[in-house]
Amino acid sequence: MGRYWRTLRRFWSTALAVQLEYQANVLIELLAVAMSLSGSLFLLSLFYGPDQTLGGWSWAQALMVQGLYTVFDGMASTWLRPNLGAIVTHVREGTLDFVLLKPIDSQFWLSLRTLSPAGLPEIGLGLGLLAWGSLQAGVVLTIPSLCIVLVMLLAGGLILYSLWFLIAATSIWFVKTWNATEVLRALLASGRYPLNAYPPALRVLFTFVLPVAFLTTIPAKVLLDSAGTPMLLAGLGLAVVFFAAARSFWLFALRFYTSASS
Amino acid sequence: MIQVDGLNKIYRVAEKQPGFAGTLRHFVRRRTRDVMAVQDVSFSIEPGEMVGFLGANGAGKTTTLKMLCGLIHPSGGRVEVAGFSPQRRQADFLRRITLVMGQKQQLLWDLPPMDSLRVNAAVYGIPEAVAQRRIRDLADLLELGEELSRPVRKLSLGQRMKAELLAALLHEPEVLFLDEPTLGLDVNAQARVRQFLAEYNRRTGATVLLTSHYMADITALCPRVLLIHQGRLFHDGPLEGLAEQLAPEREVRLELESPGEPEALAGFGRIERMEGCEVRLLVPRDQLTEVVAQLLERFPVRDLDVTDPPIEELIGGLFRQGRV
CATH class of the missing domain: 3.40.50.300 (P-loop containing nucleotide triphosphate hydrolases)
Known part of the structure; x- marks a missing residue:
């Protein structure tokens, strides 16, 4: 375990060093985040007049959902895209061989090799928006409710990671994952509005098939006390199931890779 | 050790005819072939x-x-x-x-x-x-x-x-x-x-x-x-x-001042290629020094380079000659 921890520290310190090689990039990404967030807030505000609601969600409540979405989007830019996006390149250029020959778990390496700190402010912004929305919506923030938020964020992160990793792992067969991850990102974007804003058919899809609802709407509901512990547990259970699926699919894909690659 | x-090691590779029709056929009925790698x-x-x-x-x-x-x-x-x-x-x-x-x-x-x-x-x-x-x-x-x-x-x-x-x-x-x-x-x-x-x-x-x-x-x-x-x-x-056995000959690359005459060069080795002023000759190892000295003496040589032919060619040659 100590070795994995030391490796992780090395991974991230080198990742940071790479980022700092390109100073301008960091600034540009920060700017892009600020623009994108203000853009989506503006869009959201168009749905709301004074005293109006969207599918039963008030402006403040919708801001909570938007905040949660921003946190996950930040997670995607900081952690998921840089790492899982590189899997395709590893397969295409054959450098996956180097990863597979290291005495360390290959999924660990591929999932945590790098970090893009430019996404961190987005996570911060998202958390701020969530807190602000919660206060406006009259949520009483207590230690237990903060713990619940944390658990839901972790579960949501794990679900998102697992989905993304599943798609990235298919690159072993298709080499080019035809921007499938972009489709996933678009789906994630559907989580920026409360679930009730969508037609019933899509609601079912977002809850059970591609559980975007568990990333944003349901955590917000849990905070607002309109969905209780069962939903929290369902989210956790789903996270475990998805992670197990991603893990076993990776092991299966590797069996295929090692018997077919040249 | x-x-x-x-x-x-056997690879299964898909066989596809070129062109659009081939692509369609390949999509409908995939034909594969085993290759013994x-x-x-x-x-x-x-x-x-x-x-x-x-x-x-x-x-x-x-x-x-x-x-x-x-x-x-x-x-x-x-x-x-x-x-x-x-x-x-x-x-x-x-x-x-x-x-x-x-x-x-x-x-x-x-x-x-x-x-x-x-x-x-x-x-x-x-x-x-x-x-x-x-x-x-x-x-x-x-x-x-x-x-x-x-x-x-x-x-x-x-x-x-x-x-x-x-x-x-x-x-x-x-x-x-x-x-x-x-x-x-x-x-x-x-x-x-x-x-x-x-x-x-x-x-x-x-x-x-x-x-x-x-x-x-x-x-x-x-x-x-x-x-x-x-x-x-x-x-x-x-x-x-x-x-x-693999490389009984070495390759001499010549760049001449003026286009060379095949007949004049033929006596020094096997002519691999001749294009204008550039000549590639294959010369037996034991005659190399002598041949190079003579080439420099007889011809207006601008540049000269001696190399081993690439392994690919050597091995290819070996198998063509049925020596393995």
Whole structure:
């Protein structure tokens, strides 16, 4: 375990060093985040007049959902895209061989090799928006409710990671994952509005098939006390199931890779 | 150290006719064909040996190498390396081997090699102080200095390859698999890499299996050679004899002041190609000095270069002549 921890520290310190090689990039990404967030807030505000609601969600409540979405989007830019996006390149250029020959778990390496700190402010912004929305919506923030938020964020992160990793792992067969991850990102974007804003058919899809609802709407509901512990547990259970699926699919894909690659 | 018995690898490849119609047909009814990449290959390598692995492109060298380090599962036969079955890729096995690929790199492009080396030290669980000492020792041997703290993208190909070797050897593997480690390097850099490998082998007693396109690599390093052709092992033995057998002639490239006359040149060797002022002649090894002296005397030579023909051509020639 100590070795994995030391490796992780090395991974991230080198990742940071790479980022700092390109100073301008960091600034540009920060700017892009600020623009994108203000853009989506503006869009959201168009749905709301004074005293109006969207599918039963008030402006403040919708801001909570938007905040949660921003946190996950930040997670995607900081952690998921840089790492899982590189899997395709590893397969295409054959450098996956180097990863597979290291005495360390290959999924660990591929999932945590790098970090893009430019996404961190987005996570911060998202958390701020969530807190602000919660206060406006009259949520009483207590230690237990903060713990619940944390658990839901972790579960949501794990679900998102697992989905993304599943798609990235298919690159072993298709080499080019035809921007499938972009489709996933678009789906994630559907989580920026409360679930009730969508037609019933899509609601079912977002809850059970591609559980975007568990990333944003349901955590917000849990905070607002309109969905209780069962939903929290369902989210956790789903996270475990998805992670197990991603893990076993990776092991299966590797069996295929090692018997077919040249 | 390495034991290979009746090794086979079959690839299933899809056959597709060119053009749109072919694509459609391929989509509806996929026809596949089995390709024997490696057939019934057996050999064994003792600890500390340096063995050259020769063969044309597509002969099955890389496939065999990858089966030996566990990247590809064999379709049949038995492989044992350092007492392990490679395909299980146990951590203890991976700590004992290394793979260097001339056309692929593991170093981080944007960072100095030192950063990649630190990552490798952590991955292999090498204590900091030990890693520092090994890096120093290997860097001395490789004549690497401040290059280790310059971003990889700013290094020359030769420097990069040396840094790659350092990264691949940091965990002191017992078995080295080297796939074209000198690919694309200039003559000096090639020689330095060769010197290093010989010295490393002498100091550590590591077992080395090396493939190369350059005959000089093999002659300088490997007393024993495995020759593979179309997936089959054709020769396993000392290099002596094989070198002359493989390359009884050397290639002389001439650039003349004015277009040469084929008749005038024919007496000096076999004319491979003749295009205007440029001539490629194949000259028997034992007559080389004499022929070169005469060429310089008789013809207005602007430039002259003597090389070994590429291994590909040599081996191709060998098989055409049915000498193997």
